[in-house]
Amino acid sequence: MSVLEENPDSPLKKRPPRWSDIWLKKTKPLKHVVFAMQLQSLASKDPKSQTLIPHFANIDRTLLLSDELLLKILSKLPLSQRNPNSLVCKRWLNLQGRLVRSLKILDWNFLVSGRLITRFPNLAHVDLLNGCLFSPRNSGILLTHRMVSMQMRYGNCSNWELLEENLLPVEVVDGGLQALANGCPNLRRLVVINASELGLLTLAEECLTLQELELHKCNDNVLRGIAACENLQILKLVGNVDGLYCSLVSDVGLTILAQGCKRLVKLELSGCEGSFDGIKAIGQCCLMLEELTICDHRMEDGWLAALSYCENLKTLRLLSCKRIDLDPGPDEYLGFCPSLERLYLQKCQLRSKKSLRALFRVCEAVREVVVLDCWGLDNDMFTSASVCRRVKFLSLEGCSLLTTERLEATVLSWLDLETLVVVSCKNIKESDISPALATLFCNLKELRWRPDAKSLLSLSLMGTGMGKKGGKFFKRT
Structure with missing residues (x-):
């Protein structure tokens, strides 16, 4: 009998892959969502970990959106808001430039x-x-x-x-x-x-x-x-x-x-x-x-x-x-x-x-x-x-x-x-x-x-x- 069979609790034994791991393997934006949900759950369970909330609040949530999706959202806004929107960050500045015709x-x-x-x-x-x-x-x-x-x-x-x-x-x-x-x-x-x-x-x-x-x-x-x-x-x-x-x-x-x-x-x-x-x-x-x-x-x-x-x-x-x-x-x-x-x-x-x-x-x-x-x-x-x-x-x-x-x-x-x-x-x-x-x-x-x-x-x-x-x-x- 092999060593892995004699000791099932050994850390060298590979666990079978989970469905969630396969689904999130090549989905970068969803990993950000899962990470944000984990931060929220930790902050709600442990009162001593309330210091995590300010760090989560400073996260730019628009990073979870792809450029194509954010472009569609920005294109729906009135023309009068394009210049103010371009001042938000460099990414928004570049995206607003792609909307100019x-x-x-x-x-x-x-x-x-x-x-x-x-x-x-x-x-x-x-x-x-x-x-x-x-x-x-x-x-x-x-x-x-x-x-x-x-x-x-x-x-x-x-x-x-x-x-x-x-x-x-x-x-x-x-x-x-x-x-x-x-x-x-x-x-x-x-x-x-x-x-x-x-x-x-x-x-x-x-x-x-x-x-x-x-x-x-x-x-x-x-x-x-x-x-x-x-x-x-x-x-x-x-x-x-x-x-x-x-x-x-x-x-x-x-x-x-x-x-x-x-x-x-x-x-x-x-x-x-x-x-x-x-x-x-x-x-x-x-x-x-x-x-x-x-x-x-x-x-x-x-x-x-x-x-x-x-x-x-x-x-x-x-x-x-x-x-x-x-x-x-x-x-x-x-x-x-x-x-x-x-x-x-x-x-x-x-x-x-x-x-x-x-x-x-x-x-x-x-x-x-x-x-x-x-x-x-x-x-x-x-x-x-x-x-x-x-x-x-x-x-x-x-x-x-x-x-x-x-x-x-x-x-x-x-x-x-x-x-x-x-x-x-x-x-x-x-x-x-x-x-x-x-x-x-x-x-x-x-x-x-x-x-x-x-x-x-x-x-x-x-x-x-x-x-x-x-x-x-x-x-x-």
Whole structure:
């Protein structure tokens, strides 16, 4: 008989494994739970061991939770609590950094040093616009533009010279783009200024999921790099900005862009030059384009006719344009956008009746028309809007030259009109409202009528049902 059999109480004899030992063998968090339960049981049985309670109270119980579980908990908290939560400990600081998806970079060294990627590894939206500007600290002069805000050393130079002096070199910007592309392969949106073709090519090769790009100080050569972003869907190009910087985007760049970015859904051209050929190329190649915004354009005459090639275009926006198209050509060459639903005109100078007539001719299938603070829109110009016979929504704000008679003649020809908004149009008088126009008001689904500060129509019509479909304006006495 062996020694172990003769002495069953020998410490050398192996006891059979317990089920709890097997279950807890590779479960580290559960061991912490068991240890905490043991401390509680010892403290409750032995009054002399109450000194264990303070040590147990100082234990960080969040250590029992995995990073994935704690991330789910932190992601459910409001955004206002993220900064305070990051001050709890280093672990929470790192976890909060993994939750950040959007960031505006103000310090370029934070990007090129690698600290950005380490601190925020899951970034999807990055704004580098202000980070590309070198501005002196503790300066008492602040230059604020609608796009950028920077400090100045002195104020005896133009804005253009100041921006060129404080703008990071192209090579430095490209280096930052390369660092960003290597660290954020899942980048989806980017805003940058003064980048080159090589920097954008690196970005296109590494960030295959890039879908939205806003590029300032853009030119034709830079667009060669943008054309490599095959999955790009939203693009904003800023070429020339009065008083800030000058850059050229012509038909050459627009053609390169159209042949490379064929999945574009939204396109905004700000301060860009071009003509019929550039817009035509975009319409023929970007078949998924649904929204086109043109801001402060420098395009040659005749570009309006190219909009008819954008067969799937649904929204057309013209913002801050000093002119529309002074020589659009004959009507038979204009064509029209068959899928267009919305037309927005904001802060545009409507100097030519011929150009505005051509615009409405191209947009004759539109359902919504919004005119906001456009200079020069008078009765003769607004007459051309009668060609848009499918309008359901009309909003006029800041049209001081338009009168009630012209408004009435136009809206009465739109049989599908459902919503009318008239705000700050001082020549539209309530005293000029005819019974026919009042009947139209009665059949509308929505009416906002504040042509001037003295307008009392909205107050006097309370309780009459006016502005609601099927309501009655006149009551029998």
